[in-house]
Amino acid sequence: MSLLEITNLSHSFSENVLYKNADFSLNKGEHVGIVGQNGTGKSTLIKLCTGQLLPDDGRVAWQSKTSIGYLDQYAEINLQLDMKSFLKTAFLNLYDLEEKMNYLYENMQEGDFQNLNTAARYQEELERQDFYLIDTKIGVVGNRFRQTHCTNERRSKSKGNFGKTFA
Numbered sequence: 340m341s342l343l344e345i346t347n348l349s350h351s352f353s354e355n356v357l358y359k360n361a362d363f364s365l366n367k368g369e370h371v372g373i374v375g376q377n378g379t380g381k382s383t384l385i386k387l388c389t390g391q392l393l394p395d396d397g398r399v400a401w402q403s404k405t406s407i408g409y410l411d412q413y414a415e416i417n418l419q420l421d422m423k424s425f426l427k428t429a430f431l432n433l434y435d436l437e438e439k440m441n442y443l444y445e446n447m448q449e450g451d452f453q454n455l456n457t458a459a460r461y462q463e464e465l466e467r468q469d470f471y472l473i474d475t476k477i478g479v480v481g482n483r484f485r486q487t488h489c490t491n492e493r494r495s496k497s498k499g500n501f502g503k504t505f506a
């Protein structure tokens with residue numbers, strides 16, 4: 340099965356018909372970009388794919404156990420966070436899971452082995468979702484951003500400090 344399979348999708352806002360009987364599939368390893376004029380329905384499609392909106396008609400089906408990340412076009416950003424901390428917020432569910440797992444393991448040190456299986460399941464899930472590679476991946480994104488921004492900065496001779504916020 341495809342990673343994402345959209346069949347017969349229709350969606351409108353009152354008279355504004357955005358999608359009518361649309362089909363689309365995304366396979367493993369493929370990347371997709373959505374291009375269109377302002378107001379044609381790009382964000383709406385993403386919201387339909389992520390389940391934030393239910394389609395008027397049709398079906399949006401993800402392969403089971405697919406994890407979806409989403410960064411809204413109008414993201415509300417806590418300006419107190421540096422870039423690394425901000426990027427980590429995309430994985431808050433995994434940090435929560437790690438906390439629960441650590442709590443169970445700590446209880447085991449005090450002789451409570453009841454939740455051994457649960458803790459092991461949490462650990463497997465973290466490994467499956469590459470939790471222990473998050474720092475590395477975020478480092479790569481941060482470095483790429485810094486390189487791009489610093490190059491543009493040199494070109495434009497502006498004095499922004501984005502490059503310094505990723506410690």
Ligand SMILES: Nc1ncnc2c1ncn2[C@@H]1O[C@H](COP(=O)(O)OP(=O)(O)OP(=O)(O)O)[C@@H](O)[C@H]1O
Pocket residue numbers: 352355357375376377378379380381382383384412
């Ligand atoms: N909740 C809503 N209720 C009514 N109309 C909506 C709603 N959300 C979006 N629309 C309308 O649907 C159309 C598509 O909006 P959408 O935000 O998906 O466009 P977009 O392609 O992402 O635009 P942009 O390039 O500006 O980001 C627009 O005309 C918008 O005004």
Ligand SMILES: [Mg+2]
Pocket residue numbers: 381382383412
């Ligand atoms: Mg949009």
